[in-house]
Amino acid sequence: MSRPHRAVVLGAGAAGLSAANRLAIHAGRGDADLEVVLVDRSTHHVFLPGFVSVLLDGAAADGFRRPLASLVRPGVRVVTGAVEGIDPGGGVVSGEFGELAFDSLVVALGAEVGWPGEAPVEDVTPWTEAGTRRGASLLGRLGPGDRVVVAPATPAYRCPPAVFDLAVRVRRRTGAEVTVAHPWPRPLAPFGEEPAARFEDMLAGAGVRFVGGFQLAEAAPGRLRSQAGAVLDCDAAMVVPPHRSPAAVAASVLAGDGGWMAVGYPGLSHPDFPHVYGVGDVVAPSLRVGMAGTLGVFEGAFVAGRIVEAAGGPPAGPAPRMAAICFVDQETTGSFLHCDFSGPAAGTGPARCTLMPDLPYFRRARRLFAEEWFASTIGGEVA
Ligand SMILES: Cc1cc2nc3c(=O)[nH]c(=O)nc-3n(C[C@H](O)[C@H](O)[C@H](O)COP(=O)(O)OP(=O)(O)OC[C@H]3O[C@@H](n4cnc5c(N)ncnc54)[C@H](O)[C@@H]3O)c2cc1C
Incomplete structure (x- = not known):
């Protein structure tokens, strides 16, 4: 009797859970004979956009964390432990769990x-859990007269609109003088004229200053310096920490530019290893797309279809749905930016983005985003 096709998924974030659960749906339907293994160093999945609500609305962090066991479908075997080595040619991954052989591999290790090393400035931003806790405490100490600079340390970071959102909310909440220092010449410049103009208005309306062309070179408490030598003095620096490729990917033969995993479009597999797929943030820089969990979910579901096809099942779709939404909350109203990234991923043109009107309903929609996330989004149903 032939053994099942073993699909190993590395990382139980948005993209990895989507891939593993989608594979389990296919296996359950009898589309292919599959064994699905999901590996993560953590026993829990965290809804990262929830950190914004923890920092700014006093929401409980535990509300955005669920045990993996409660999120995987029957048929997905969860292995806990850090991945340390990936050998695509040998068909083996290794780590704290020992060695694990695969027929197909999905790399979804995020960023x-x-x-x-040692952080030059304390992280007080919602891009990490510790930063979220410190940011919430900082907020209580800021007031009118304080100068705050919000700046990303690297041009690629999760949910690009969130930097501007954070600046507006800090300004409205504390009355501090807030500046966004950003590498882009205009807010949201890569996302098109309409979102850029609307975000300029949003910042101006809230009294937030924008300094463009600011590629961070050096951060120190009270002072940020750009690569071009511009200096911004401040009382509080809210610097989005650098986003880097996961060490296990950067050290492997899968690494492309900047250590991020190299991947082809539309297949989302590595150019030299067609049975090794990359989804989510770990391939976002290679695909020239934004880092968004909603996009990773579509990519995960798509590669599940390709693995099923490789295992003798029905043919996969021709291309992943390259859509992402990032929510924007301005204290009283909200909005969301929707982008179709097929153009940059295929190298045929820019992202096509729409910014929804500012409406109070979208603040509520943001809360429902988390609920829906756990209920269906990462469950393999979204494709
Ligand atoms: C403040 C904020 C707001 C956001 N808002 C939005 C939004 O509105 N819309 C949106 O679409 N996205 C948003 N995002 C972005 C979204 O959270 C990320 O893009 C998404 O989580 C990426 O999913 P992923 O599966 O690629 O990576 P992750 O979710 O980071 O998952 C990677 C997984 O791999 C595991 N892992 C990593 N290294 C190892 C290792 N060596 N061994 C074993 N396991 C490992 C991790 O534990 C993790 O579970 C936001 C993010 C932040 C921080």
């Missing part, structure tokens, strides 16, 4: 967020 490492944090400073290599």
Whole structure:
């Protein structure tokens, strides 16, 4: 009797859970004979956009965390432990769990967020859990007259609109003088004229200053310096920590530019290893797309279809749905930015983005986003 096709998924974030659960749906339907293994160093999945609500609305962090066991479908075997080595040619991954052989591999390890070595400035942003806690406490100490600079340390970071959102909310909440210092010439410049103009208005309306062309070179408490030598003095620096490729990917033969996993479009597999797929943040820089969990969910579901086809099942769709939404909350109203990234991923043109009107309902929709996330989004139903 032939053994089942073993699909190993590395990382139980948005993209990995979507891939593993989608594979389990296919296996349950009898589309292919599959064994699905999901590996993560953590026993829990965290809804990262929830950190914004923890920092700014006093929401409980535990509300955005669920045990993996409660999120995987029957048929997905969860292995806990850090991945340390990936050998695509040998068909083996290794780590704290020992060695694990695969027929197909999905790399969904996300991004490492944090400073290599000692942080030059304390992280007080919602891009990490510790930063979220410190940011909430900082907020209580800021007031009118304080100068706050919000700046990303690297051009690629999760949910690009969130930097501007954070600046507006800090300004409205504390009355501090807030500046966004950003590498882009205009807010949301890569996302098109309409979102850029609307975000300029949003910042101006809230009294937030924008400094463009600011590629961070050096951060120190009270002072940020750009690569071009511009200096911004401040009382509080809210610097989005650097986003880097996960060490296990950067050290492997899968690494492409900047250590991020190289991947082809539309297949989302590595150019030299067609049975090794990359989804989510770990391939976002290679695909020239934004880092968004909603996009990773579509990519995960798509590669599940490709693995099923490779295992003798029905043919997969021709291309993943390259859509993402990032929510925007301005204290009293909200909105969301929807982008179709097929153009940049295929190298045929820019992202096509729409910014929804500012409406109070979208603040409520943001809360429902988390509920829906756990109920269906990462469950393999969204494709
Ligand atoms: C403040 C904020 C707001 C956001 N808002 C939105 C939004 O509105 N819309 C949206 O679409 N996205 C949003 N995002 C972005 C979204 O959260 C990320 O893009 C998404 O989580 C990426 O999914 P992923 O599966 O690629 O990576 P992750 O979710 O990071 O998952 C990676 C998984 O791999 C595991 N892992 C990593 N390294 C190892 C290892 N060596 N061994 C074993 N396991 C490992 C991790 O534990 C993790 O579970 C936001 C993010 C932040 C921080």
